[in-house]
Amino acid sequence: MASGGEQKVVLITGCSSGIGLRIAVLLARDEQKRYHVIATMRDLRKKDRLVEAAGDTYGKTLTLLSLDVCSDESVRQCIDSVKDRHIDILINNAGVGLLGPVESISMDEMKRVFETNFFGTVRMIKEVMPDMKKRRSGHIIVMSSVMGLQGVVFNDVYTASKFAIEGFCESMAVQLLKFNVKLSLIEPGPVHTEVETKMMEEGAKMEYPGADADTVRYFKDVYIPSSIDIFEALGQTPEDIAKCTKKVIE
Numbered sequence: 001m002a003s004g005g006e007q008k009v010v011l012i013t014g015c016s017s018g019i020g021l022r023i024a025v026l027l028a029r030d031e032q033k034r035y036h037v038i039a040t041m042r043d044l045r046k047k048d049r050l051v052e053a054a055g056d057t058y059g060k061t062l063t064l065l066s067l068d069v070c071s072d073e074s075v076r077q078c079i080d081s082v083k084d085r086h087i088d089i090l091i092n093n094a095g096v097g098l099l100g101p102v103e104s105i106s107m108d109e110m111k112r113v114f115e116t117n118f119f120g121t122v123r124m125i126k127e128v129m130p131d132m133k134k135r136r137s138g139h140i141i142v143m144s145s146v147m148g149l150q151g152v153v154f155n156d157v158y159t160a161s162k163f164a165i166e167g168f169c170e171s172m173a174v175q176l177l178k179f180n181v182k183l184s185l186i187e188p189g190p191v192h193t194e195v196e197t198k199m200m201e202e203g204a205k206m207e208y209p210g211a212d213a214d215t216v217r218y219f220k221d222v223y224i225p226s227s228i229d230i231f232e233a234l235g236q237t238p239e240d241i242a243k244c245t246k247k248v249i250e
């Protein structure tokens with residue numbers, strides 16, 4: 001541990017893959033050992049990739065816990081099990097995507113997106129907030145998306161879930177400020193994680209019932225390159241987003 005500062009406890013949701021996994025590893029490997037990372041995932045049977053990437057930090061600056069952000073009980077159990085350590089930084093990363101025209105998507109699938117991306121994040125914030133407010137210290141990070149700023153064709157429900165969480169955070173940030181608790185949103189453009197690649201491949205070959213040719217062309221030819229250009233600065237790999245997240249908490 002670096003002299004002059006205490007190790008910060010960072011809890012991250014959705015660390016089985018992609019951006020969450022990379023943030024967990026980057027923080028656990030911090031040269032000055034400034035962070036103790038509690039990397040969580042809903043299915044611990046998926047831990048191997050994280051454990052391998054964490055290397056010798058596993059069991060030292062990185063520990064693992066089970067956490068399903070869609071379950072009140074799981075969230076409460078997880079937070080209870082770490083309450084003696086106090087969470088300094090909460091990184092709400094867990095999220096799911098959903099691509100396609102609304103008329104072909106079931107209400108259950110749509111609710112799952114909101115249950116994860118919106119209520120999952122709200123559930124976490126609600127649980128950690130009282131301790132942060134009491135200690136008058138803390139930082140909450142929410143992994144939103146550029147789709148929290150702008151609608152994107154065939155991502156209607158995903159976009160709506162990210163707009164919703166941005167609205168919640170903008171409002172919540174104001175009341176947290178007076179308790180010295182910070183709330184930050186991160187808005188990546190397309191990041192090449194497994195899920196994004198799969199979505200893009202499926203999107204490019206998908207038949208869109210009811211969609212006219214111009215809309216499909218927009219998705220295939222315009223949306224992908226223009227988004228990458230606009231948000232290039234933030235990066236397109238999970239490692240880029242992990243570095244950006246580290247800067248936000250430093």
Ligand code: NDP
Nearest residue numbers: 014016017018019068069093094095145190191193195196
């Ligand atoms: P991944 O699918 O690789 O990672 C998503 C993670 O969320 C997985 O670990 C997944 O776990 C977890 N998760 C899903 N549901 C739950 C749940 N109920 N409880 C706990 N964990 C859950 O995707 P990314 O790394 O790409 O996405 C991470 C975040 O970044 C998301 O919020 C996403 O919306 C956002 N984002 C991604 C972009 C991209 O282009 N990839 C762009 C902008 C934002 P499991 O393995 O169990 O499914």
